Ligand SMILES: Nc1nc2c(c(=O)[nH]1)N[C@H]1C(S)=C(S)[C@@H](COP(=O)(O)OP(=O)(O)OC[C@H]3O[C@@H](n4cnc5c(=O)[nH]c(N)nc54)[C@H](O)[C@@H]3O)O[C@H]1N2
């Protein structure tokens with residue numbers, strides 16, 4: 001038995017983008033370890049990926065194209081060949097295009113793989129087809145918008161910076177589950193004496209490792225940030241020389257906005273005691289190098305973009321950007337390092353086609369007209385579980401006249417509703433190149449094992465579809481490696497200074513950061529824009545989230561043992577998640593006459609979902625928490641948590657409002 005050790009990259013939607021070493025025996029991946037030579041992740045992996053080979057070679061992998069033979073959603077299929085499958089799709093699509101126009105076809109994809117080619121190559125195909133476009137805003141578009149309203153295209157701080165900070169705020173992020181390598185850096189800072197605060201809506205698992213926890217009323221963080229800044233100004237804890245040199249609009253902000261947010265008023269809005277507010281503001285204002293790690297939870301509200309914009313103003317007031325270890329990290333954007341447009345091929349689009357928001361798939365499938373959606377093509381996403389308003393999505397997927405194709409590795413809830421399923425490769429079976437949104441690494445990965453069964457990669461399927469639809473553009477007839485090369489050549493300014501040989505060899509390379517990048521503000525004014533004249537609200541202010549007419553806010557947050565709806569194929573990880581629990585404060589349970597361990601139903605105007613009640617002091621009054629997304633086969637009832645969430649969008653950037661949801665609870 002010959003054993004080979006090959007390099008690869010974790011393909012999942014996680015900021016860490018770890019380097020992997022894969023032991024391959026006879027074409028099978030037998031062991032996965034972290035790559036100790038990876039400059040940032042240095043050989044450690046999370047509990048999900050230490051046995052990635054169990055996902056790759058899972059007995060549940062889809063290995064053949066499948067055609068529906070039973071009712072929609074019943075999960076009855078027969079195996080067909082790839083030729084039959086592709087021909088069937090092309091025939092149906094040609095009919096739909098001639099009867100309704102190509103906009104009656106809707107692609108749906110998100111982040112099953114983060115590889116730049118496999119993730120984006122479908123866009124070239126669907127632009128050429130003239131299909132409706134998908135606004136891919138389920139995750140954190142509002143966060144990106146809020147950051148950019150203040151900082152423009154300024155580069156995010158390197159995550160190693162946090163090691164030098166003496167005061168760290170983990171704001172709306174459960175790094176123990178979702179960003180473990182940042183947590184390593186936080187721990188190192190802590191060893192050197194840094195004080196760490198967590199600001200969240202409940203004591204999430206990361207609370208165990210911090211010094212102070214602030215529980216904020218869901219959706220009210222904007223008011224909290226304004227309250228902190230009010231105190232900073234009142235106490236003179238601002239960095240006036242930094243402000244004079246680098247900040248636009250401080251005086252207006254100080255005089256027109258901050259007086260409206262005194263501590264007692266902010267305490268009422270946020271539910272945070274005035275003393276704690278004062279302590280937090282004093283700690284932040286007196287720190288030598290305060291650092292904020294800002295998660296996405298708080299951006300998924302009706303006021304999410306404004307909340308992020310407001311928090312992003314904080315480091316400017318204390319001059320944190322000018323100090324090693326200071327600043328604020330939301331996401332790292334290195335999209336400009338690659339020629340991504342050479343893969344997404346906007347230029348193939350015949351005209352500006354209709355845009356459908358991915359958070360409103362339910363409406364799109366049930367209410368959209370002129371033309372209605374007659375075909376849905378889902379790849380590397382599982383909207384029946386991850387997207388809001390599950391009942392409306394399922395109503396749409398049940399439509400007899402909707403032709404649904406799902407390209408997947410597993411029989412997900414979405415795949416069950418397909419008319420035709422195509423088996424997808426895992427990341428070990430196809431080549432790609434990976435950027436990261438948590439560090440500055442770039443890494444190319446080759447396929448390290450042959451495809452499992454008859455699985456094909458996203459790019460290979462779009463090539464077959466292009467051929468069957470009669471597309472002649474040479475773009476569609478290139479190998480995956482040739483497409484990767486399009487991204488790298490001609491080299492963007494960022495790539496001019498990296499070790500290309502190392503990249504081609506499959507090792508991670510760090511994109512170089514310019515000197516003084518933390519005080520080089522890439523905004524129209526070249527300053528940090530507290531006042532932004534291009535915004536309809538030129539100055540940040542607080543307004544309320546949507547909420548619902550129900551008593552409890554519902555947080556549906558990530559679990560360490562799954563990633564969105566991925567990893568539900570792993571029995572040992574499912575066992576660690578135990579069950580779909582609904583965490584509740586004992587006092588709230590008492591007033592509802594509910595007991596620990598009891599089966600309950602959370603409900604609102606959109607749906608009803610069964611949970612097992614778990615009483616815990618970690619959740620404050622008026623808040624409920626469920627950790628992890630489950631496939632429906634692993635929950636108690638027939639619906640999962642997104643039957644409760646809404647299709648409403650954020651204030652800016654058309655993001656999801658997955659946490660801006662209220663429910664009531666009753667015994668099952
Ligand atoms: N209630 C609630 N809902 C949420 C969230 C939440 O916190 N609460 N989180 C939201 C967030 S932040 C996000 S980003 C979205 C994520 O939503 P998605 O991007 O849909 O993520 P996954 O659920 O991981 O589903 C990805 C699917 O892609 C498949 N896949 C993996 N690799 C490939 C491949 O190479 N090709 C193909 N064709 N398929 C592949 C996997 O098997 C998996 O079933 O979910 C959102 N939904």
Ligand SMILES: Nc1nc2c(c(=O)[nH]1)N[C@H]1C(S)=C(S)[C@@H](COP(=O)(O)OP(=O)(O)OC[C@H]3O[C@@H](n4cnc5c(=O)[nH]c(N)nc54)[C@H](O)[C@@H]3O)O[C@H]1N2
Pocket residue numbers: 013014015139140171172173174175177178179199200201202204216217218219220221294295296297298555557558559560561562563564659
């Ligand atoms: N293990 C694991 N890792 C993951 C994922 C996963 O599902 N599992 N998902 C991946 C994806 S797609 C993403 S986008 C990232 C997400 O990662 P992050 O953006 O870092 O956010 P999360 O860790 O999801 O934590 C969200 C936190 O926000 C809190 N929160 C909700 N509402 C509010 C509010 O109004 N105010 C405040 N202050 N806090 C609030 C929640 O309680 C929760 O603790 O993680 C990625 N990594």
Ligand code: SF4
Pocket residue numbers: 010011012014015016017018045046047048049180563
């Ligand atoms: S999911 Fe995140 S932490 Fe886990 S191996 Fe992948 S990149 Fe690393």
Ligand SMILES: [Mo]
Pocket residue numbers: 013138139140
């Ligand atoms: Mo996400």
